[in-house]
Amino acid sequence: xxxxxxxADREFGSRLIMGTGGAANLAVLERSLLAAxxxxxxxxxxxxxxxxxxxxxxxxxxxxxxxxxxxAGCRTAAEAVLTARLAREALETxxxxxxxxxxERTLLPDSVELLDxxxxxxxDGFVVLPYTNDDPVLALRLEEVxxxxxxxxxxxxxxxxxxxxxxxxxxxxxxxxxPVILDAGIGTASDAAQAMELGCSAVLLxxxxxxxxxxxxxxAAMRGAVEAGRSALLAGRIPQRFxxxxxxxxx
Amino acid sequence: xxxxxxGTERELADGSTVADALAVIDAPPTGIAVAVNGExxxxxxxxxTALAQGGSVEVLTAxxxx
Numbered sequence: 042x043x044x045x046x047x048x049a050d051r052e053f054g055s056r057l058i059m060g061t062g063g064a065a066n067l068a069v070l071e072r073s074l075l076a077a078x079x080x081x082x083x084x085x086x087x088x089x090x091x092x093x094x095x096x097x098x099x100x101x102x103x104x105x106x107x108x109x110x111x112x113a114g115c116r117t118a119a120e121a122v123l124t125a126r127l128a129r130e131a132l133e134t135x136x137x138x139x140x141x142x143x144x145e146r147t148l149l150p151d152s153v154e155l156l157d158x159x160x161x162x163x164x165d166g167f168v169v170l171p172y173t174n175d176d177p178v179l180a181l182r183l184e185e186v187x188x189x190x191x192x193x194x195x196x197x198x199x200x201x202x203x204x205x206x207x208x209x210x211x212x213x214x215x216x217x218x219x220p221v222i223l224d225a226g227i228g229t230a231s232d233a234a235q236a237m238e239l240g241c242s243a244v245l246l247x248x249x250x251x252x253x254x255x256x257x258x259x260x261a262a263m264r265g266a267v268e269a270g271r272s273a274l275l276a277g278r279i280p281q282r283f284x285x286x287x288x289x290x291x292x
Numbered sequence: 293x294x295x296x297x298x299g300t301e302r303e304l305a306d307g308s309t310v311a312d313a314l315a316v317i318d319a320p321p322t323g324i325a326v327a328v329n330g331e332x333x334x335x336x337x338x339x340x341t342a343l344a345q346g347g348s349v350e351v352l353t354a355x356x357x358x
Contacts, residue, residue, distance in 0.1 A: 060358040070356070085357025088298045088350065089317070089324055098323050098354045111358040126332045127352050130325035138358060247358060 044271070046243055048220055049136075049168045049189040055080045056237070057267045058109070058222065060247025064256065067096055073250050074104060076260035083109045083138050083247070086128050098132070109170070111138040116151070118158035125162050137162060138192070138245075139171040148198040150174050156182055163187035172224050175205075177212040184219050191217060192224035192245060195236065199248045201228030204235055214240035230259075230266035237270025238278070293345040310338040313349050324353045 045052045059079040064070035074082060084097055101108045110128030115121040118141060125137040141158055143151040150173050162169045168189045173179055175193040183191050193213055196202035203226060204210060214221045220243065223236035227246040236244050244267050253259035295304050297313050304312060310326055310333050326333045327350045333341050343349065 061356040062358055064356060083358030084354040086325075086352045087355045087357075089319060089353045097356050108354060109358075110354060113357050123327065123330065123332070124352075127325035127327060127350075128354075130332060130334060131323055131353060140358075 044275070046220070048170070053080045053243075055264075055267075056243040056271060057233075057264055058082065058243055058245040059250070059260075060245065061097055061251075062113075062247050063251035065251075067100055069256055070097070070251070071100055071104065072257040073260040074101075074106060076257045076264065077250065078264050079106060081107045081109050083111045083245070084132075085111055085113045086124050086131065087114075107136075108132055108134065109136055109138050110134065111172075112140045112158075113142075115141050115158075116143070116154070117141065118154045118161065121154070121158040122161050122165075125158075125167060126165070129167070135166055136168045137170065139169050139188075150194070152176065152179050155179075156186065159183055159188055160186040170222070175209040175213065177209055177216065180213045180221070181216060184217060188219065190220040190222050190242075192222040194225035195223055195232065196226030198225045200226055201249060202226050203228050203232040204239070207235065207239055210236070210239045210241065227263075230262040233263050233266040234270035234273070237267055238273050240274060243267075293343070295343050295345070295347050295349060297349045298351055304343065308343050310341045310343065310349065313343060314338065314351065317351065319351055320353075324351055326351055 046056045055078050057077050057079050059077050059082040110132050112121040112124040121141045141151050141154040142148045159169050159171050170190045171183050171188050172192050180191045195204035221241045222243045222245050223241045224245040227233050227249045233244045250256050250260045293306050294301050329348055
């Protein structure tokens, strides 16, 4: 692969990780995932209901997309660790997107519980991808306990507010020894491109696509944005200047 | 005996196992995981893990999310 994206021991061709939440139905989700070209997509763990459906899992398997279970809804390290272990049983994967949120209103990560859960899960053999605040110090701590990537938010989940503190994301990228994945807050294609231009290895998004007026079209836009942002980073942008610099010869 | 399965009380025969509780709720054979009283019970142990009166069984599966 020309520019592979590697997490732990796995190589991905796509740098766009998708979520499945918010899609109106599985048919729309399928078209969106195909348009996104994603190879890794999150699912949540919930009580099996009377309908007994495992439809989303069947869909991902059919499309050849690796399911990435998350611990959404967990508020403590103990809840998140149990949910991750259940996901490992149900999905037969030791990968987990670790989410431990502090409250329902902001859905911001609870850093103390997150670090505790990350340590426990790494010790238990998981490949841990933690959803974290855009905190450069915490990102290092998560890496130190053995997380396979760090996934800072651009802004709170589902807000579409984009990357509120680009400098923090750059700081995280500049010191990280593991992939940095911009997770949460992406609203539109330019946000995804910006994440990649800032040096993130990948972008994880759901709402921006699943709740767009035309999810399939937005998924394609996100795919293009991630690819364009990555190419721009590798191409090396020009420095920003205060004064104009003529691009045509003077005579 | 009464056992709570995914929040609903169920009457199960004494000596029932995790596998018996799963049969009662028509759980699919794959794509699910089980916790009894907050501890994961691995698939290989479903048929041999006996439930007790008042026990709590949680059956989870993957849904859209994240």
